[in-house]
Amino acid sequence: MIGLEGKVLVAQGGGPTAVINQTLAGVTLEARKNPLTKAVYGALHGVRGIVEEEFLDLTRETTHHLEQVAATASSALLSTRDKPDAEYCARMFQVMRRHDIRYFFYIGGNDSADTVRIIDEQAKSTGYDLRAIHIPKTIDNDLAVNDHCPGFGSAARFVAQAFMGLNLDSRALSGVLIGTVMGRHSGFLTASSILAKKYADDGPHLVYLPERPFSQEAFLADVEHVYRQHGRCVIAVAEGIKDAQGTPILLQLSPNRERDAHGNRQLSGTGLLGDLLAETIRKGLKIRRVRADTFGYLQRCFAGVISDRDAQEARELGETAVHYAMRDHLDGSVVIRRPVMDYGVCYDLVRLDEVAGRTRTMPDEFINEEANGVTALFRSYCRPLVGTQLPEAHRLRAPRVPKIAVSA
Amino acid sequence: MIGLEGKVLVAQGGGPTAVINQTLAGVTLEARKNPLTKAVYGALHGVRGIVEEEFLDLTRETTHHLEQVAATASSALLSTRDKPDAEYCARMFQVMRRHDIRYFFYIGGNDSADTVRIIDEQAKSTGYDLRAIHIPKTIDNDLAVNDHCPGFGSAARFVAQAFMGLNLDSRALSGVLIGTVMGRHSGFLTASSILAKKYADDGPHLVYLPERPFSQEAFLADVEHVYRQHGRCVIAVAEGIKDAQGTPILLQLSPNRERDAHGNRQLSGTGLLGDLLAETIRKGLKIRRVRADTFGYLQRCFAGVISDRDAQEARELGETAVHYAMRDHLDGSVVIRRPVMDYGVCYDLVRLDEVAGRTRTMPDEFINEEANGVTALFRSYCRPLVGTQLPEAHRLRAPRVPKIAVSA
Numbered sequence: 047m048i049g050l051e052g053k054v055l056v057a058q059g060g061g062p063t064a065v066i067n068q069t070l071a072g073v074t075l076e077a078r079k080n081p082l083t084k085a086v087y088g089a090l091h092g093v094r095g096i097v098e099e100e101f102l103d104l105t106r107e108t109t110h111h112l113e114q115v116a117a118t119a120s121s122a123l124l125s126t127r128d129k130p131d132a133e134y135c136a137r138m139f140q141v142m143r144r145h146d147i148r149y150f151f152y153i154g155g156n157d158s159a160d161t162v163r164i165i166d167e168q169a170k171s172t173g174y175d176l177r178a179i180h181i182p183k184t185i186d187n188d189l190a191v192n193d194h195c196p197g198f199g200s201a202a203r204f205v206a207q208a209f210m211g212l213n214l215d216s217r218a219l220s221g222v223l224i225g226t227v228m229g230r231h232s233g234f235l236t237a238s239s240i241l242a243k244k245y246a247d248d249g250p251h252l253v254y255l256p257e258r259p260f261s262q263e264a265f266l267a268d269v270e271h272v273y274r275q276h277g278r279c280v281i282a283v284a285e286g287i288k289d290a291q292g293t294p295i296l297l298q299l300s301p302n303r304e305r306d307a308h309g310n311r312q313l314s315g316t317g318l319l320g321d322l323l324a325e326t327i328r329k330g331l332k333i334r335r336v337r338a339d340t341f342g343y344l345q346r347c348f349a350g351v352i353s354d355r356d357a358q359e360a361r362e363l364g365e366t367a368v369h370y371a372m373r374d375h376l377d378g379s380v381v382i383r384r385p386v387m388d389y390g391v392c393y394d395l396v397r398l399d400e401v402a403g404r405t406r407t408m409p410d411e412f413i414n415e416e417a418n419g420v421t422a423l424f425r426s427y428c429r430p431l432v433g434t435q436l437p438e439a440h441r442l443r444a445p446r447v448p449k450i451a452v453s454a
Numbered sequence: 455m456i457g458l459e460g461k462v463l464v465a466q467g468g469g470p471t472a473v474i475n476q477t478l479a480g481v482t483l484e485a486r487k488n489p490l491t492k493a494v495y496g497a498l499h500g501v502r503g504i505v506e507e508e509f510l511d512l513t514r515e516t517t518h519h520l521e522q523v524a525a526t527a528s529s530a531l532l533s534t535r536d537k538p539d540a541e542y543c544a545r546m547f548q549v550m551r552r553h554d555i556r557y558f559f560y561i562g563g564n565d566s567a568d569t570v571r572i573i574d575e576q577a578k579s580t581g582y583d584l585r586a587i588h589i590p591k592t593i594d595n596d597l598a599v600n601d602h603c604p605g606f607g608s609a610a611r612f613v614a615q616a617f618m619g620l621n622l623d624s625r626a627l628s629g630v631l632i633g634t635v636m637g638r639h640s641g642f643l644t645a646s647s648i649l650a651k652k653y654a655d656d657g658p659h660l661v662y663l664p665e666r667p668f669s670q671e672a673f674l675a676d677v678e679h680v681y682r683q684h685g686r687c688v689i690a691v692a693e694g695i696k697d698a699q700g701t702p703i704l705l706q707l708s709p710n711r712e713r714d715a716h717g718n719r720q721l722s723g724t725g726l727l728g729d730l731l732a733e734t735i736r737k738g739l740k741i742r743r744v745r746a747d748t749f750g751y752l753q754r755c756f757a758g759v760i761s762d763r764d765a766q767e768a769r770e771l772g773e774t775a776v777h778y779a780m781r782d783h784l785d786g787s788v789v790i791r792r793p794v795m796d797y798g799v800c801y802d803l804v805r806l807d808e809v810a811g812r813t814r815t816m817p818d819e820f821i822n823e824e825a826n827g828v829t830a831l832f833r834s835y836c837r838p839l840v841g842t843q844l845p846e847a848h849r850l851r852a853p854r855v856p857k858i859a860v861s862a
Contacts, residue, residue, distance in 0.1 A: 062626045087855055101855035114848035120622030122850050127627065144859035210757035214528030218470045219535065223751065242757075316732075317725015317748050324724075340725050342747035343631065349618035349650075350845035351758070437758035440522035442530050447495055447509035451552035 052148025057089035059154030062120035063197025065360040071116035072364020092126035096138040119347035135164040149177045155184045160402035177371040180379040187234035190404035193384040199356030199431035202238035204345045209242035213249040220278045221335030226320040230286035232407045237420045239282035249280025258417035259290040266330045353433030366393040389430035460556025465497035467562030470528035470755045471605025473768040479524035480772020500534035504546040527755035543572040563592045568810035585779040588787040595642035598812040601792040607764030607839035610646035612753045617650035621657040628686045629743030634728040638694035640815045645828045647690035657688025666825035667698035674738045761841030774801040797838035
């Protein structure tokens with residue numbers, strides 16, 4: 047046999063997505079076909095399962111069942127928030143050596159890329175032949191180099207469908223509705239709310255992103271303007287919006303927010319930002335019906351809302367990662383590029399340090415000048431990613447009946 | 455022509471649902487076929503559109519487009535929260551007479567049934583020949599007589615799919631996740647979360663309903679028990695849970711909650727209850743990762759999450775209402791009965807006062823003895839309502855790999 051024989055190890059790290067198991071299936075199925083593969087192991091709970099030697103033998107998983115798992119949201123191998131340092135990585139590396147792991151695939155965000163980078167270095171410095179590949183996933187869409195990230199399209203689809211509902215709801219009963227979307231630094235997911243817009247007066251009418259300083263004065267003026275024009279207002283806001291000094295708006299609005307046992311203020315995963323913004327509108331504009339919904343964890347692995355394109359690309363990335371490692375004998379991070387705007391992708395392998403620890407935010411050309419919305423270019427960018435068969439709202443077109451009673 | 459000739463008026467009231475436009479289409483299409491029908495009008499914004507004589511001529515809506523509107527969530531005729539008194543109804547009745555409205559169909563909850571009841575009385579007392587029919591809709595599933603209500607199945611499907619995601623999320627990263635579901639008095643929608651359970655240790659592990667007094671002590675003991683057993687805990691809680699004295703838990707946990715301009719405490723539509731319960735767990739059980747999501751408006755007309763069965767029944771109810779009014783010359787409220795548990799329905803017409811102003815809650819046999827979950831009977835009741843093709847989660851079944859490194 048020509049090439050590096052040995053076992054393949056795959057793991058999933060960080061927050062789950064709706065399609066992260068597609069990547070797992072892509073790696074597993076492709077690696078199982080390769081004669082260099084002695085076995086495919088899956089580590090439970092990401093890097094923690096490597097240190098603790100908690101492996102499943104994925105060589106024994108039936109193909110049919112693996113396809114069913116692929117279509118299931120969230121990390122089938124379970125996940126972890128552990129961020130390994132060099133010593134942690136050394137322990138992982140030790141376990142890998144002991145099991146004759148020769149191929150390591152880690153599906154995760156930029157922290158995971160960094161973990162792969164450290165392990166890759168340790169292997170090289172000790173002369174152990176190991177192929178290590180990072181495969182991207184994140185609903186935040188904030189990984190460097192990539193045109194977009196697996197997981198984002200499905201989460202964006204959820205956000206778009208949610209805002210379609212909020213828009214229809216606000217049309218029926220008027221008022222102001224705020225939807226708070228995940229995203230501390232990158233506004234991609236919040237911005238995808240605009241795919242809910244079809245008719246000229248559809249919401250979201252205003253979109254606030256972490257990439258632009260948020261001003262309460264401008265916010266109230268924006269809302270008042272929309273409310274006067276349409277008698278209602280739907281607002282998409284990223285949980286991570288900050289003021290011009292970089293202070294999170296949530297802290298600004300709620301300076302006495304309790305600290306937890308670790309001295310950290312609990313910021314995300316609560317409905318507080320939306321509630322505070324709603325209160326700001328109620329007080330500032332005397333509008334009565336103001337409600338806020340915080341999408342929270344629903345948006346990252348809601349069962350059954352999946353972008354078919356996202357799922358296919360997540361699968362292909364896993365497959366492609368195996369090609370780079372087992373056919374080309376390369377290490378690195380696989381990335382998605384988009385040579386055809388509407389729409390075609392290709393995959394590429396870049397150095398791990400091009401992705402590791404970096405965060406990508408919305409480019410300027412995606413955000414409008416008023417900093418309260420997005421551009422048509424963003425819409426073109428985002429629309430293909432949420433997949434086909436996106437629900438569409440339809441309004442009655444029937445003509446008005448002339449009045450005869452009230453005026454008479 | 456034998457029978458009552460005249461115009462047909464249809465309107466939608468109260469909170470929107472995912473299938474309320476199916477009923478609108480059912481009424482409109484069936485009424486248009488009937489030679490007694492001079493025209494089909496739709497009132498905008500429910501009863502308000504009747505008083506203000508804001509009508510669309512639905513006789514001019516194309517059939518294809520009406521089908522597209524039927525598949526769109528939320529009230530296509532827009533809605534209102536107005537609760538008409540006798541004088542308001544008299545004004546509506548005056549407008550109806552002026553337009554020669556002879557058939558009135560009002561799609562809504564128990565308040566809407568009461569409105570139809572008053573108008574029906576006014577018509578009878580003045581000798582004006584009018585057929586008035588209430589057609590049910592509500593995501594709360596709390597209308598009397600009905601086995602279940604149109605709109606519930608789709609909202610229940612959303613809740614089930616949401617909890618599938620939360621369950622998978624908590625499996626991947628452990629911790630405690632709370633999902634707060636709509637329902638001030640009736641726990642049906644919260645209870646439907648249990649359709650997310652497939653494997654023995656799946657969440658939601660605990661379900662708290664407004665039908666049973668909520669005790670913080672029992673709650674903490676429940677959570678601790680589940681957390682010890684599974685290392686995680688997923689909780690479904692109704693926004694309207696109350697203590698033994700009937701005080702909403704939200705008020706108990708947050709007694710200083712600000713009152714709004716009308717002296718009412720803002721209770722629903724905020725993430726507060728979930729956040730406060732999360733804090734209770736963090737402090738009481740010293741568990742670090744505790745998060746709460748409040749489903750808010752997402753659950754009532756999220757685009758694209760529709761129970762096919764719910765949609766079909768909503769359509770049939772509209773059609774059936776027209777049969778009762780135009781063929782049988784009857785007034786009343788159409789209801790869904792279920793002669794076949796798993797699964798067949800039939801429709802019936804009952805007196806308006808059997809439905810008007812009444813609220814149905816979960817029967818005792820649907821709630822477990824511990825008051826922290828539901829019974830198998832509830833599952834049998836609810837499963838058919840959320841429709842076919844419900845997503846299903848699949849776990850890896852691969853065997854563990856024997857440890858060789860750590861133990862060595």
